[in-house]
Amino acid sequence: MAFQGKKLINDPNDVVTEFIEGLVETYPGLQYLDGFPEVKVVLRADISGSTHDKVAVISGGGSGHEPAQAGFVGEGMLTAAICGDVFASPPADSILAGIRAVTGPMGCLLIVTNYTGDRLNFGLAAEQAKSEGYKVEMVIVGDDCALPPPRGIAGRRGLAGTVLVHKVAGAAAASGLSLSAVAAEAKRASEFIGTMGVALSVCTLPGQVTSDRLGPGKMELGLGVHGEPGAAVADLQPVDVIVSHVLKQILSLETNYVPITRGSRVVLLINGLGGTPVMELMIAAGKVVPMLQLEHGLAVERVYTGSFMTSLDMAGFSITVMKANEEILNRLDAPTRAPCWPVGVVGNRPPAKIPVPLPLSLSTKSDETLSRPEQLSS
CATH class of the missing domain: 3.40.50.10440 (Dihydroxyacetone kinase; domain 1)
Known part of the structure; x- marks a missing residue:
């Protein structure tokens, strides 16, 4: 209702x-x-x-x-x-x-x-x-x-x-x-860019009623940023399934929307549509990057995650994949004072993030020295 x-x-x-x-x-x-x-x-x-x-x-x-x-x-x-x-x-x-x-x-x-x-x-x-x-x-x-x-x-x-x-x-x-x-x-x-969105809700215009076009447990694939109906309404799926479907659509060789093939260098933008918590956007980013690398054979050079082009209070996100070359990467890394551009995403990123080793506590190191048996200290 x-x-x-x-x-x-x-x-x-x-x-x-x-x-x-x-x-x-x-x-x-x-x-x-x-x-x-x-x-x-x-x-x-x-x-x-x-x-x-x-x-x-x-x-x-x-x-x-x-x-x-x-x-x-x-x-x-x-x-x-x-x-x-x-x-x-x-x-x-x-x-x-x-x-x-x-x-x-x-x-x-x-x-x-x-x-x-x-x-x-x-x-x-x-x-x-x-x-x-x-x-x-x-x-x-x-x-x-x-x-x-x-x-x-x-x-x-x-x-x-x-x-x-x-x-x-x-x-x-x-x-x-x-x-x-x-x-x-x-x-x-x-000409290097492809984008597709998925939403869990339709946005509400100021002073208007909220649409009930999407019922409980449903999501909409490929809708527009003005709330236009998308390509399909489907049952809500885990984010792994959603992003896999979206990436296949963007990178499809049949539609040939973007000139991206295995071995290409790419930039990824995960964009919140206005009502999506940062936690959910980061979960999506964490799943998309290895999919691009392992399933599609792409070198992911930059990842931008946040809300860039929203649709008022719509819950959902879009994924953008852009073919990159050195010139484009230099343009993306160039300094800017635009307040909403993510300044922290500059420079080459490692192909894989290796966790930092757990440091030993200072007290553990001290205890080892202090608790050596007497017969070993002489």
Whole structure:
């Protein structure tokens, strides 16, 4: 039976505005654009379009996916994020305002998740900006591996793998590359990524009732980050079974979603959907890594586990596998001040973690010396 969702909010219509206010109060390096709250643009506080001498990297979309996208604004990652209402594409006017605010002579790259509204509004804003003399490129990310081809009119949805594209593009821009070079790296990265999610609950929009689409003991495979129905509803299984199924779907040679074959180097991202405890995400990560290594013959170079692109309060997670090379690893390891990027995952990881030997206690060592029999002490 459906029931009214419980939220710690004020007016449901103000949740995005009040989220942004809290975000910029928390992180000194972030600011919002004048014209707020009608224009909901989060940008680097140290950037002005008139003086910015690097390529600007801008993303955005509907809110409700926090920390994406605004939590990834910062030096070395996004220059600005345009926030729509909950699960609604930001209007073209807001996107255009963001482009004007942070774009200098080097131009700007728009990274857009593959949804009709986002493509339309970012595309309109890009054309208007070009007519005003700005250099603008756009890269569309569609990393969803839930549905087999044919993939429909809209194609593959943009999911959590988009955050890895933000990082690659942001690092490329920070290194001083041209707009065409930054766009080329972002596009290449987007073609290396596959993502699929599993959920135990459907999310609740602020002020709305909670859906009872998923009954007790059920899970949904391959649903979208806006709560769209997935590929299948099934009985809840142990996480070993779930992640094995998801990995086979992402890495399937039949659908050929990602150019990953045995021997490839990969990056793994385990993404919580908003209502999943860290314990459960880490359990999933601990199972996925050996499966990728032993069953799929892949070299796992980096593991990012946490909540990157959520769906409000949805219980569940998505798995993203990205083909990696030295250039991509360097971009992922490059420093960033984006507040929600996991800074602790840098450098090569060992192929296997060997436990540290148990140390002997100091008292044990002392007792051994003190308790030697007298006849052995002379």
